[in-house]
Amino acid sequence: MSTAGTIRIVVLLTAVAGLEAACRSGLIAPFSIVPPSAMLVSAFRILASGEYTADILATLGTVALAAVLSIAVGFAFGVILYLFPRLKRAADPFLASYYAVPSFIFYPLFIVMFGLNRWPLVAVAFIFSCVAMTIATIDGFLNVRPILRKVAQSMHLSRSQMIRLILLPAALPYLFTGIKLAIAYAFIGVIAGEFIQAGSGLGYRIAFAYESFQTGTMYGLLLILLTCVVSVNTVLGVRERRLYERLNR
Amino acid sequence: MTSIRHSFFAMLDTVILVVCGALMWWGFAAMAGPHVLTGPIDTFRNLGQITGDPEFLANAWETLRAFLLALVIAWASGLLIGIIIGAHRLTGKVVEPILTGFYAIPKITLYPIILLLFGLSLSARVAFGAIHGIVPVALFTMAAVRDVRPIYFRAAQSLRLTPAALVWHIIVPASLPGIVSGLRIGFSLTLLGTLIGEMFASQRGLGHMLIIAMETDNVRLLIALALLLVMVATIAGAVLLAIDRKLHRRSVKGQ
Numbered sequence: 001m002s003t004a005g006t007i008r009i010v011v012l013l014t015a016v017a018g019l020e021a022a023c024r025s026g027l028i029a030p031f032s033i034v035p036p037s038a039m040l041v042s043a044f045r046i047l048a049s050g051e052y053t054a055d056i057l058a059t060l061g062t063v064a065l066a067a068v069l070s071i072a073v074g075f076a077f078g079v080i081l082y083l084f085p086r087l088k089r090a091a092d093p094f095l096a097s098y099y100a101v102p103s104f105i106f107y108p109l110f111i112v113m114f115g116l117n118r119w120p121l122v123a124v125a126f127i128f129s130c131v132a133m134t135i136a137t138i139d140g141f142l143n144v145r146p147i148l149r150k151v152a153q154s155m156h157l158s159r160s161q162m163i164r165l166i167l168l169p170a171a172l173p174y175l176f177t178g179i180k181l182a183i184a185y186a187f188i189g190v191i192a193g194e195f196i197q198a199g200s201g202l203g204y205r206i207a208f209a210y211e212s213f214q215t216g217t218m219y220g221l222l223l224i225l226l227t228c229v230v231s232v233n234t235v236l237g238v239r240e241r242r243l244y245e246r247l248n249r
Numbered sequence: 250m251t252s253i254r255h256s257f258f259a260m261l262d263t264v265i266l267v268v269c270g271a272l273m274w275w276g277f278a279a280m281a282g283p284h285v286l287t288g289p290i291d292t293f294r295n296l297g298q299i300t301g302d303p304e305f306l307a308n309a310w311e312t313l314r315a316f317l318l319a320l321v322i323a324w325a326s327g328l329l330i331g332i333i334i335g336a337h338r339l340t341g342k343v344v345e346p347i348l349t350g351f352y353a354i355p356k357i358t359l360y361p362i363i364l365l366l367f368g369l370s371l372s373a374r375v376a377f378g379a380i381h382g383i384v385p386v387a388l389f390t391m392a393a394v395r396d397v398r399p400i401y402f403r404a405a406q407s408l409r410l411t412p413a414a415l416v417w418h419i420i421v422p423a424s425l426p427g428i429v430s431g432l433r434i435g436f437s438l439t440l441l442g443t444l445i446g447e448m449f450a451s452q453r454g455l456g457h458m459l460i461i462a463m464e465t466d467n468v469r470l471l472i473a474l475a476l477l478l479v480m481v482a483t484i485a486g487a488v489l490l491a492i493d494r495k496l497h498r499r500s501v502k503g504q
Contacts, residue, residue: 004342011343032365090262093487099434100486102441104448105456105475108463112471113285188355195357196448196460203357207449210361222358233353 034219042220043227052205052221059190059202060228062118066125067186071179074130078137078178088138095135103128107193116199125189129182136178140171173243180236187229287472295473305458312454315374316443322375323382323439324432330383331390331431332416335424341391352384357445374446374454381442382435389434393427394420426496433489440482 016036022028023035034042046052081088103124110120144167152166168175194203202225209218271289278288287295299305334341360377367373397420405419421428447456455474462470 002342004339007339008343008346012347033362086262087266089259090266092259093263094266094483096490097483097486100437100440100489101479101482102437102444104441104445105459105478107448108459109468109471109475111463112466112468113281184353188357191355192357192445195360196445197463206358206361210364215365218361222361225358226354229354230350233350 031213031215034216038216039219039223042216043223044220046217046220046224052202055201055205056224058118058200059194062121062201063125063183063186063190066122066190067129067183069122069126070129070182070186071133073126074133074178074182075137075175077130077134078141081134082138082141095131095138098131103189104192104196107196111197116197118200121190121193121198121201124193125186128189129185132181132185133178136174136181137171140174140178141167143174144170173240173246176236176240176243180233180240183236184229184233187232191225284468287469291469292472292476295469296477299470299473300477308453308455308458312443312447312456315371315447315454316378316440318371318375319378319443320382320436320439322379323435324386326379327383327386327431327435328390328428330387331428332394332420334387335391335394336420341395345388345391348384348388352388356381356442357449360446360449369451374443374451377446378439378443382439385438386431386435389431390424390428393424393431396427397423426493426500429489429493429496433486433493436489437482437486444478 019028019033020035020037023030023033023038081091106127107120107124110123114120114123148166148170152162157165190201191203194201195207198204202221206218206221206225209215209221274286275288275290278286278291283291330344334344356377359380363376363380364373367376401419401423402415405415410418443454444456447454448460451457455478459471459474461467462474
């Protein structure tokens with residue numbers, strides 16, 4: 001392993017050990033942070049008891065639904081904007097400043113519209129992550145190397161063949177980045193929504209545990225959630241890097 | 250001349266798009282009825298009314314204060330971290346994956362921890378806004394500082410610059426475009442963080458006002474506030490983006 005990698009692991013382990021020591025010695029009060037070992041025990045107890053399994057599955061299901069919708073609709077938007085350059089030029093200022101708008105301000109509005117169920121969560125996660133996919137799709141198509149277009153032209157490919165055989169495979173790494181971002185953003189959208197206002201789900205349980213001073217349970221749930229998110233991100237990140245390596249070869 | 254005409258038509262298209270959007274909004278509002286969605290004209294009228302309301306002004310001031318404090322902290326500490334890990338290679342290699350990992354997790358999950366540490370106070374909201382903004386500022390600054398041409402560092406060495414002079418006269422000017430991109434994204438995320446913080450467990454600010462409007466089924470207020478925040482955020486984002494692009498264009502020309 002590289003020197004940097006070794007140092008990084010040492011730094012992280014020291015930080016966890018330091019936190020453990022600070023909590024055990026009473027330097028940090030147990031009602032604000034519990035020791036990391038206790039977080040781990042609590043996480044395993046929660047998973048073993050099955051008490052929160054329905055909430056965990058509800059959250060993951062909502063994230064999956066929102067991500068699939070964002071990827072499909074975001075991709076479609078991207079294709080439309082790519083095919084109509086004038087529309088793209090008109091929409092450019094909005095695409096560029098889209099993420100300057102804090103999308104979560106619409107969550108209360110969605111609750112009023114759809115009622116307090118899972119749909120406002122899907123909606124807020126969707127509007128948060130859809131545009132990331134759109135931007136990635138356009139980037140991918142615009143970054144296709146001109147020589148590939150010329151090849152397609154000299155072979156007299158039809159428009160649909162051109163998209164299927166040249167543009168999509170060439171833009172694949174960018175599309176994958178879009179998919180990765182859409183999933184990460186869908187997670188943020190659903191969890192943040194569940195925190196703010198919801199009746200079920202992992203984020204709601206964490207917020208509830210916080211409000212009822214069950215600090216141990218709260219940290220256990222947090223650990224489970226962060227493990228889910230970090231593993232999904234890592235798997236997608238590794239896959240993404242391989243795709244870009246292929247592109248540069 | 251042609252480029253002016255070109256950008257005029259681009260602008261015209263954008264205006265047409267906005268008008269189409271407003272018409273769709275109006276159509277939905279007409280279908281759904283004013284108890285679900287108020288139309289554009291109504292919303293602007295409501296907005297005019299609430300901006301004179303002292304309660305609104307007090308909440309807006311709370312949000313602005315928390316946001317500005319969080320922004321100063323996020324920008325300053327992000328820049329400091331970014332310059333250190335950008336200029337010192339090994340530190341950068343060690344810290345970068347930790348920062349990118351932290352960037353990708355939903356920061357909202359950390360809010361209860363911050364609340365437990367700071368209590369229900371202004372400092373909790375400021376801290377929560379700031380942790381959203383620090384990492385992107387640090388990562389962009391790091392990348393920009395790494396890209397500073399080595400010859401500049403050698404020039405600094407031969408001039409025997411002090412570390413502070415090196416940062417101020419060499420690193421910052423040479424990496425300014427990248428730094429400004431980071432500051433721009435940090436701005437947006439800090440605003441997002443501040444508002445989410447107010448929506449969850451807070452008694453003050455525009456985020457809290459949104460939640461109250463939802464709980465009391467006050468659609469008029471809800472949509473007027475959303476419109477106001479969208480307009481403010483879009484305008485601020487557009488201004489920062491214009492500065493950002495100008496700096497990038499100038500640095501391309503200079504090379």
